[in-house]
Amino acid sequence: MSRATISFLRRGKRIDVSDVDPRMTLLEWLRLSERSTGTKEGCAEGDCGACTVVLARERNGRLVYEPVNACILLLGQADGTEVISIEDLETAKGLHPVQEAMVNRHGSQCGYCTPGIVMSLFALSHARPEKLDRDVINDALAGNLCRCTGYKPIVESALDSCSSSLPDHFDAREGATLAELSNFRAGEDVFMGDDSVFFAAPGSEASLAFLLKSHPDATIVAGATDVGLWITKGLQDLKKIIWLGRIRSLATIEESETSLTIGASITHQQALPRLSSLDPDIGELGRRFGSTQVRMSGTVVGNIANGSPIGDWPPLFIALGATLELREGFSSRKLPLEEFFIAYRKQNREPQEYLRRITIQKPGADDHIRVFKVTKRRDEDISAVMGAFKITVKDGLVADARIAFGGMAGIPKRAFNTERAIIGASIKDIATWRAGAEAMERDFEPLSDHRASADYRMRVARNLVIKALAEIAGVPSSTTRIFAHREATHAAE
Ligand SMILES: Cc1cc2nc3c(=O)[nH]c(=O)nc-3n(C[C@H](O)[C@H](O)[C@H](O)COP(=O)(O)OP(=O)(O)OC[C@H]3O[C@@H](n4cnc5c(N)ncnc54)[C@H](O)[C@@H]3O)c2cc1C
Ligand code: FES
Ligand code: FES
Structure with missing residues (x-):
């Protein structure tokens, strides 16, 4: 089954859009086509929130209301939702x-x-x-x-x-909205355009495989929190877009006693409760990932596929020992995440392949996790340096270590020399912490850019090694963490 329109609800009515540029954003459609100009454009890159609208969609039988940045969300990504903008909040009875x-x-x-x-x-x-x-x-x-x-x-x-x-009045018609949304049939393929210019949203992995085989030059889109900026800021003329958001088999999270598997269209927001339950530091990293709007659209796997040296999940997942599954047609291959990143913006992926899911090993009883994201601002900022540590301690000795950094090289990368310098040593010995920090100089030669200088990056990274090991050795976080310190100060006031 296939449909040639992008279809969504507006004020309870179904809208079918065809014949628009596949790059059209939801904001452009609202302001230029529908003339709903209440929604504003500020930065056009997902940072300021002036363009925030809400997509109501069915998740697990419930209607959820997700705020998104309309400036970087493609119109096609609204398919199957109710689009709610500022004009819709007031009723005849008055303001919301x-x-x-x-x-x-x-x-x-x-x-x-x-x-x-x-x-x-x-x-x-x-x-x-x-x-x-x-x-x-x-x-x-x-x-x-x-x-x-x-x-x-x-x-x-x-x-x-x-x-x-x-x-409010949205609650009053929730049943009707859910019924309307169920008419956007699961499994149905969406294909708007022709073979040279299109927006496609396959309804199954089989359809996705077929599309990628016929169009290996197409751009895969998951949340578009990176791709959206290629369009609005990079002015890239993307002609063929394949959006993953309609494929149910990619929207799954599977959990066993030892692992967590996250499908390609799972958003940060959806994954966060499970990831946070692994360790409080992971929860804090997730909370500081972009903003609520970015977390509602952006996906965990998209963060990996994008291959940025300053993406937040890759160093953590490398430290945790994650495995990626890539699929082409009906054959899959698996590889350790660290082998996916080859060189700056060069990943181990063929054009017809897609990332299907990632499996993360849960930390064991002797494993200690520490994750530090260093930015200029606390919220909504990209890392200058990001350090992730999984240190296994047995009988007071470092039995194993997996340490990975972002922002220190052209790719997210393991600190093998640092790991070797501390394995077998006493966790409580300050000499171990120092040896680890010194080995960082052999692991990385960071670059200077607008976020930070090479010197700053190295100094921070060395200090993070000491901080992680000191905390694991038992130094209280009130002396190592700004927020623990702040809470202690508040409590004393
Ligand atoms: C305001 C703002 C704040 C941000 N803050 C952060 C932050 O704090 N930390 C951080 O790490 N990032 C941040 N980002 C970057 C971005 O949000 C993340 O990288 C996000 O996870 C990308 O996921 P996505 O689903 O939106 O990817 P998309 O933009 O859809 O895709 C990104 C890339 O991956 C490819 N791709 C996506 N899925 C697949 C797949 N399954 N198979 C093959 N290729 C695929 C696409 O073709 C594209 O090349 C921010 C972005 C914005 C706009
Ligand atoms: S216009 Fe600034 S976030 Fe969209
Ligand atoms: S930017 Fe003027 S009221 Fe917020």
């Missing part, structure tokens, strides 16, 4: 509770950021957070910049309006 609170608290001045902020808060109100506090609200707003108002009144608006007890 979130809007009402923003008015009452004076949460808007020039107003340019306001539609995006309201949409993020609208999504937060529908997420029904168990505990609504400033940390939860700050996370929800990390991807929304306001230059005028200051966040105090905005956060207060959220405290007033995002509690779980306030149903």
